[in-house]
Amino acid sequence: MNACYDLHCHSTASDGTLTPVQLVARAAEAGVDVLALTDHDTTEGLPEAIAAARSAGLCLVTGVEISVTWAGQVVHIVGLGFDPGNPALQAGLAGLRRFRDWRAEEIGRRLAKSGIPGAYEGARGYSNGHLISRTHFARFLVEQGYSADMRKVFKQFLTRGKPGHVAGEWAELDQAVGWIKDAGGQAVIAHPARYGMTRTRLRRLIGEFQEAGGTALEVVSGSHSRDEVFTMARHSRDFSLCASVGSDYHGPETPWAQLGRLMPLPDNAVPIWHDWSISKTQALA
Template sequence: MLNIDLHCHSTVSDGLLTPTQLVEHAAARGVEVLALTDHDDIGGLEEARKAADKNGVLFIDGVEISVSWRGQTVHIVGLGIDPADPQLVEGLSTIRQGRTMRARNIAAQLDKFGIHGSFEGARRNAGNGLIGRMHFARFLVEQGYAKDVRTVFKKYLVKGKPGYAPHQWVSLSEAVNWIRSSGGRAVIAHPGRYKLGKDALEELLLEFQTLGGEAIEVVTGSHTFEQSLLFANHSRRLGLLASRGSDFHGPGESYFDLGGMPPLPANCAPVWHDWSGLM
């Protein structure tokens, strides 16, 4: 069975490794098929593809798009996209402009709580990439406000906490349309993370499918074993394809290392079922 990881991040968004380092790490971990899915940015794909060619890894062009759905942020992964597609490129550019505004709003909220210099600290952590919540989390760890980034998110950066800043992302239909227009396959990322009741989750899945979405992440870093079984059942019941991805951000910050997740549960149709040479 091939070791396939279809969700990870580089320094282009909020990962710790450059695209080249990420691919080299994946190869060392025995990953045979890898998708780079940076948040709202495809700037690392060319570098990653070159590194994959050198390291014998089959590379899939990807992205993770931020979506607002009924007041909640949902992430949609695009797999097998065309990074040169004009509609996708323009749409992602619009989101990135909004990310800068959100970063300043997060910093303003932390200022009110007495935590100063967070925008500069997050920007330093981001380097030349987009500033995201993970960069604020790393700054707060550096300053001693929490022991690790997971604790920062729980104490400071989620809804109802001091550093939370609401933001309106793109719609679900826009994200799915951009992915499909570029020849890609749309996947709901880590569905178990969203605070949705049973009925709302069903409505999200059905709306996503109606719009042309094709898959859900069944095995992913933040899913428990029970959640993987639950979403495997959802994928079979609705005829959605099943994806597998670590959501790796860097050593010490992720639930699973690259390629270290369990296999897909039995009787799921893999998102890669019709990819040449993989079945």
């Protein structure tokens, strides 16, 4: 039987709603054999997740999802199988978290000016003392009745031209890939179909990513349609990149993205794990 991989998910260390221990337990229940915890711009949850995975009998791959500004657009680069103690990687992530702290305060100020008081404090409460993301603001806004649901709240308040939008100032593409490579890991473009790019623009991104030393595209994603999966598989082959899979799971509140419930990779896609040495109860780093 083929192993079940899910190489993109989030815990309460960033904007997920399950702790690392709860996330690993849910993944084990879902039949996941190899899991990567890829919190946004932090590896804080990894020690807890590694210990939980060892007890649960699954392989935990070290992971992170790095925020990048490329050609004026925010994209995400997942790092897999790296050394979390690498100084250059941790210094880079620390810089991104400092910007996140300022951005969260600024989002709160802008929402207050538009007649929504207490948003920063509310978002901070949802973060449980960890980094504050737009998702935490979205949860606050929905809970306070400013929007009907999580799918609508971003478009109403947190995207370009809306009251709570603050432009990101993230890592450069080659920086993010370099941090991951220097730490001994593999870099992956997360959910590439979700960026809404034209074919030409997306292939430009992929080409620059490959030139920087990137390894793979996330071909199968919780947000990709069947047609998008096959399109991304073609792009990965065209650029001699591997293919990765990940649900982008944030918690049980998002039923459209569940742990381990993913389409299989197309037959002619080369999986990123093709030369991994996988052992249950051990972490891959």
